[in-house]
Amino acid sequence: MAKLGIASISLLSLFALLSLQFCASDAGLLNRIVASGGQEISGDNGRYVVVFDAGKFMTTVHVFNFDQNVNLLKINGSLEVSHQVQEVLSSYADNPAAVAIDELFLLGEKKYEKILNVIRDLLSESPFLYKSEWVTILPGAKQGVYLWETINYLMGNVGRDYSKTVAVLNQDVATVQMAYAVSLKAAINAPKLPRGEEYITAHHIQSNNYYLYSHGYFPYGAYAVRAEILKYTNDSYNYCMTSGYNEQMNYYGEIYNVRASPSGSSYEKCRENVLQALNLKATCYIKNCTFDGAWNGGGGAGLEKIYLTGGFHNTGADVGITNRDIPSTDLKLLEYEELAKVSCGAKSLEEAHNLFPIVPAFDLPYLCMDLVYVYSILADGFGIDPTEVVTALNTVQYEGSSFRVQWTLGAALELVSSKHTKMEDIPNVLLSSHTSNQVA
Structure with a gap:
């Protein structure tokens, strides 16, 4: 049977965002892929890409369509077709033949392999066309690259x-x-x-080359960092927690x-714990560290x-600094500190x-901690x-x-x-820095 496209699978971040990328040239094939979503794919002729995002709580399939110039085309009147499945991989760690999707890193190397x-x-x-090396664990830095590409592409900055x-x-x-x-x-x-x-890595986007600095900081995400901050007060009171709260947190x-x-929470004492968790005094092997x-x-x-x-953005939306109903909000970090x-x-x-x-009930006891942390990582960690x-x-x-x-x-x-002319030749690797059409 002839292979019809490209398959790539990668895991991004320590919650293992599982990405299976398929490129296919005919809409009929995509109809079968997203059949469980109850939608038929119809759109202009082009190249379709299907990305399965295996997040912490669910798996989401995203379908995109591009023309030969890598302009995003609409599908069913939308820029993407997506469908969610409430399944995760971690529960299948001891039964890998029944695959769903989730936090592979935290399962241990043998189980996720x-x-x-x-x-x-x-x-x-x-x-689908497929290469074994496309199934790999990628660091959070790659997710940062993908986000940079997404935002700058949509804003018209590419080129x-x-x-x-x-x-x-x-x-x-x-x-x-x-x-x-x-x-x-x-x-x-x-x-x-x-x-x-x-x-720093080189990337080819819509016939243009860019050199991107990217780094993923683990465990400094919204939930992981709570555990890091609590490590400093695990056997004593924590001044980031709202008065009256006395529970246990199970983090994997x-x-x-x-x-x-x-006496309740304290901004000054909470900030001391947060700055400890940021490890600002860590050895800097080269000049200029975050x-x-x-x-x-x-x-x-x-x-x-x-x-x-x-x-x-989401933490800001919970407290009124930003708004989920509008595209963007200009702000100053002082607003996070004030709240x-x-x-x-x-x-x-x-x-x-x-x-x-x-603010969701689950997050409310941690709100002091979360806001202090957002302000501190941006102001003290990244130096904004x-x-x-x-x-x-x-x-x-x-x-x-x-x-x-x-x-x-x-x-x-x-x-x-990809600069390769044949779809079946597209590799999921970084480009050499010695490429043509350099923008940067």
Whole structure:
């Protein structure tokens, strides 16, 4: 049977965002792929890419359609077709033949390799073109790259000089990712680090080359960092917790005591714990680090405009700094700090709820911690001036449609932007820095 497309599968972030990328040339094949979603695919002729995003709580399939110039085409009147399945991989750790999707890293190497091998076997028997090396674990840095590509593509920045692009700071449940473009000279002169990190990589997008700094910070995502902060007070009171709260948090088998001080939360004392968790004094193997010993990329014109996405936007929306119903919000970090002080001053969960009525009940006891953390990682970790205007981004307008910011579009873009002329020859590897049509 002839192979009909390309299959690639990758795991991004420590919650293992599982991405299976399929390119297919006929809509009939895609009809069968998304049949469980109850939608038929109809759209202009083009190249279709299907990305399965295996997140913490569910698996989502995203279908995109591109023309030969890598312009995004509409499907059924929308920029994408998507469908969610309430299944995760972790529950199948001891039964990999019955594959669903979730946090593979946290299952242990032997268990997630069993699952990945099953997926490799399934893909090798599928009608899609497939290479075993496309089934791999990718760091959070790659997710940052995909987000950078998504946002700059939708904004129309691709094709412009790197200095006209925007930087991305994203927070998911497990990691924080930073990504921005640098010049070719900066890429060539990027330092070699003793720990072997690869901070700057070359990427080909819509016939243009960019050199991107990207790094994924684990465990500094929205939920993972709570465990890190609690480590410093596991056997005593935690001054980030709202008064009256006394529970335990189970974070992937690790139990943390979450006990508020009798005197309640304290902004100053909470911030001390948060700054400890950021590991600001970690050894910096090279000049210019952010936190936890990570190189900051050297800065430059590609970092002048910063967009905050994911948890940074969502935490702001919970307390009224941003709004989920509008595409973006310009703000200053001082706004997070001001509301952190308000939240940390609440004397009870009831008072906290009255102050911030739309914060989910599960997150409310941690609100002081979360706000202090967002302010601290941005101001102290990444060194953003608290008085500088940054933009929290939720959606991007693209050709009259609203597109939610997500890494999956970037993954699809890299696949269809390959310089190889034949679809079956497209590799899922980084381009050499010695390529033509250099923008940066």
